[in-house]
Amino acid sequence: MGGMATDIKLIDENGKRIDGRSFDELRPIKIEAGILERADGSAYIEWGNNKIIAAVYGPREVYPKHMQDPSKAILRARYNMAAFSVDERKKPGPDRRSIELSLVISNALSSVVLLEQFPRTAIDVFIEVLQADAGTRIAGLTAASVALADAGIPMKDLIVGCAAGKVDDIVVLDLNKEEDNYGQADLPVAIIPRTKELVLFQMDGDMTFEEIERGLKMAIDASMKVYELQKEALKRKYINLAQEDEQQ
Template sequence: MLQIQKPRLILDDGKRLDGRKADELRNIRIELGVLKNADGSAIFEMGNTKVIAAVYGPKEMHPRHLSLPDRAVLRVRYHMAPFSTDDRKNPVMSRREIELSKVIREALESAVLVDLFPRTVIDVFTEVLQADAGSRLVSLMAASMALADAGIPMKNLIAGVAVGKADGVIVLDLNEPEDMWGEADMPIAIMPSLNQVTLFQLNGNMSPDEFRQALNLAIKGINVIYNLEKEALRSRFIEFKEEGV
């Protein structure tokens, strides 16, 4: 039986396969208002992972019997485009996409003030255009930015990153080989100004000391991402002001 040999993830100079140091984030790009027909939209790129998100609502729920008398219903769809991976993906929603839609919805519900919009629905669509590790977190952050772009009240923006262990080294913002071959993967998302965790998962094994190191590294990276999110929103508001909106 053919065995696939695990590649080296940390090179002799201490750098990772993509040239980053252990505590470095991938390049990040955020753009808001990318879809004319959506109430709010955003593109969020983290390395080679690219996600577009669109928000529609709050709007009247149809059929009406599915509405809730005291809050808005938040509907989230996480989907990977057929061309987002090396091998063409089936366009039909998979069990994993359904599961991650639920994970992202639950994370967003802790941030969106849904009780301000009873008997309505807010639809959030995230489409992974290119997948290279971290698609759930990038989708969550794209959705958070699209909701802010739509002007929907939120407790705080959501920022997140995956930390993990590769060749025994704790690393920030996993890339695809580290996600596939590393010893641990820990995606975490928080609302930074509230210090409230909205998403936390751990696959693999870490010692208590490694877990603390990974958590501290994640918080460091999240603070950088949060500042980039705020800057993207600030630029969007300046754009509105210049256009006289």
């Protein structure tokens, strides 16, 4: 967390946050499946002011060849921020943060994709953050799992998540940029919705055991709401396709 001492008040006397939300309210979320022509699967998500595209290629041949696994596919996610996605221009290309996030996102997606069905292949997942507004790893992961489903890759379930955090000593859901910069803790969570098992779980800042317990519950409950939006996005795409077929 930025965590710098500050006079900025993030929650007012009525318990409203600077964007008008209550402590357990999600930002507006919009998900669209199948938005790219060339990719095998894709999805676009707007989560608050985040704008993120995810694309899936594969299963396809593995390059470099020595990385292939004779027993299963390898899933490689690449989280990348556009230079113009943040206030101060970000130097293009991977930095240490994006390499770590790529790893935890790859791990989370690998837990549900049936990799054993495609030995010696690679499933590549590309996440491009076009505009960042806190919570990009979870929004990107949420979009990536829709893109995987859109690509027709067999999965046990989608992956979905939401972050909780701590702001002005209050545990809140889904931090926005100001809360992320000046808040006290960030707690990104992603789950397999069917079992509610955790596949991504990180935390930084300063929280008590009880605060984490509360944040975790809020994040899991909110994830289940986002899960409904993921399913709707996938259904919407195939209903549209079916209607186009009828017209022909």
